[in-house]
Amino acid sequence: MSESAAAAPALWRHPEFRRGAREMAGVALGISAWGVVAGVAMANSSLGTAWAIVMSLVVFSGTGQIASLPLLGTGAPLWVVWATVLCVNLRFVIFSLQWRPYWVHLPLRWRLTVAYFSADLNYFTFVRRFPRAEPAPEQWPYFWGGMVVNWGSWQLSSLIGIALARQLPMHWGLSFAGTTALLALTYTMVSDRNTWLAAAVAACAAVAAFAMPLRLNILVAIAAAVAVGVVLDHTMPKSTRKAVKGTA
Amino acid sequence: MSAWELVVIIAGMVAITLITRGFFFLPRAQLPMPAWLTEGLRYAPLAAMVAVVAPEIVMTQGHLIATWKDARLYGAAVATGWYFWRRDMFGTIVAGTAAMLSLRLTLGW
Numbered sequence: 001m002s003e004s005a006a007a008a009p010a011l012w013r014h015p016e017f018r019r020g021a022r023e024m025a026g027v028a029l030g031i032s033a034w035g036v037v038a039g040v041a042m043a044n045s046s047l048g049t050a051w052a053i054v055m056s057l058v059v060f061s062g063t064g065q066i067a068s069l070p071l072l073g074t075g076a077p078l079w080v081v082w083a084t085v086l087c088v089n090l091r092f093v094i095f096s097l098q099w100r101p102y103w104v105h106l107p108l109r110w111r112l113t114v115a116y117f118s119a120d121l122n123y124f125t126f127v128r129r130f131p132r133a134e135p136a137p138e139q140w141p142y143f144w145g146g147m148v149v150n151w152g153s154w155q156l157s158s159l160i161g162i163a164l165a166r167q168l169p170m171h172w173g174l175s176f177a178g179t180t181a182l183l184a185l186t187y188t189m190v191s192d193r194n195t196w197l198a199a200a201v202a203a204c205a206a207v208a209a210f211a212m213p214l215r216l217n218i219l220v221a222i223a224a225a226v227a228v229g230v231v232l233d234h235t236m237p238k239s240t241r242k243a244v245k246g247t248a
Numbered sequence: 249m250s251a252w253e254l255v256v257i258i259a260g261m262v263a264i265t266l267i268t269r270g271f272f273f274l275p276r277a278q279l280p281m282p283a284w285l286t287e288g289l290r291y292a293p294l295a296a297m298v299a300v301v302a303p304e305i306v307m308t309q310g311h312l313i314a315t316w317k318d319a320r321l322y323g324a325a326v327a328t329g330w331y332f333w334r335r336d337m338f339g340t341i342v343a344g345t346a347a348m349l350s351l352r353l354t355l356g357w
Contacts, residue, residue: 026337046249055258061265068261072249082260089268091296096272097281098289103273115270116262124293131290173352176320179304180327180344182297184337187328189294198291199298206299210310218299225295230288 016138020145023125028150030181031121032157037175038062039161040168046073049162056158060116060151063088063215087214094222095123101133102126117147119154124185194232198225319357323348 011017042052042065059065064085071081095118103114125146130139161168168174190196202225209217272279305324306313313321327344330336351357 026341029338030341047254051254054254055261058258059261059265061261064261064265068257072257075249078253078257078260081257082264085261085264086268089265092265092268093271094289094292095296096268096270097286098292099270100273104276108274111270111274112266115266115274118269120296124297127290127293133286172349173319174345174349176304176323176348177341177345179301179320180323180341181337182301183305183324183327183344184331184340186294186297186301187331189297195291195294199294202291202295202298203302206302207306207312210303210307217303218296221299222292222295225291225298226285226288229291230284233287234284 011141011144014138014141017141017145020125020129020142020147021149022145023129024121024146024149025153027121027125027181027185028153030177030179030184031150032153033175033177033181034062035154035157036161036168037170037178038066039158039163040165040170041066041069041161042158043162043165045069052162053159056162057155060119060154061085061089062119062154062158067214084214087216090216091120091218091222092118094219095120098127098133099123102130102135102139105135114143117151119150121150121185122146124189128189194229194236197232198229201225201228317355317357319348319351319355322351322357 039052039056042056043049045052047055047069055065067084067088068081071084096115099114099118103111106114122143126139126143129142130136186199190199202221205224206217206221209220211217212220267274305320308318323344326347327340330343331340334340
């Protein structure tokens with residue numbers, strides 16, 4: 001694995017690299033609307049343009065950046081800022097459990113690389129492409145293809161937001177493009193009755209728990225959907241569902 | 249806020265992002281995990297996406313919207329229709345956003 005990474009040109013030319021880039025490009029286009037919004041928020045914060053650019057380039061975590069901005073403005077203590085970033089990032093802890101079988105055999109420096117760049121979109125597209133939780137040689141180029149596109153489009157769009165903060169018509173609600181992109185990605189993941197039900201439960205839980213601070217409603221929604229999914233898989237697994245139909 | 253404070257804050261944010269994203273695969277040691285949980289996690293990405301999308305469509309300022317005159321509802325409906333008609337990501341984004349924008353800019357919804 002480290003040999004293939006060392007031979008970077010081979011990685012670029014791998015067909016899975018192109019596939020990862022292509023599958024990321026569609027959704028990254030929509031999410032760059034959120035990148036612009038994040039950039040505008042950073043430019044309008046007390047941070048100042050120069051530090052906004054530094055933060056955008058170094059901290060590759062949109063929700064973490066946006067959550068920390070109002071706190072930096074009010075001069076909140078260091079630990080409050082960090083605790084906030086930790087809370088809005090807690091969903092990644094759940095994602096990392098599912099990432100584990102794919103990456104745990106890699107050397108530490110590549111595991112750190114994956115950890116740094118594995119934003120939500122990388123996770124969503126990757127587990128859709130590789131639903132079986134076992135390592136395969138195509139995974140590394142696929143991850144890199146998606147990562148390059150996602151990192152590049154996020155950075156470009158938030159820099160555009162920082163640069164054009166005063167010129168953009170933010171009241172139009174153009175960030176809706178990000179919502180439609182995630183909506184389309186959601187539809188690619190619902191395949192059978194159990195996934196539809198889990199998605200419906202997650203939607204209700206996220207709306208009902210919206211008042212929770214620090215976007216913890218996302219964790220509530222994940223917990224509810226996983227719980228419902230486990231129960232459905234055990235009471236109505238695919239194979240026995242057919243059998244039930246046959247006997248009825 | 250001084251430059252040094254900002255450097256420390258940003259470095260801490262990078263460290264927190266790294267640790268949370270790599271929490272279960274940065275350490276090599278196997279953590280005991282029940283099989284039903286690892287299987288159930290296949291619902292996690294779907295749930296996380298829905299949890300971000302649903303409030304973006306049906307909530308304003310932290311409250312469920314109480315009107316049908318909201319451009320986002322029709323934008324989401326058009327995006328949904330386009331996706332199941334063409335199965336195409338790019339078209340879904342453009343059609344949904346265009347529908348939302350046209351209602352917002354003409355009717356002010």
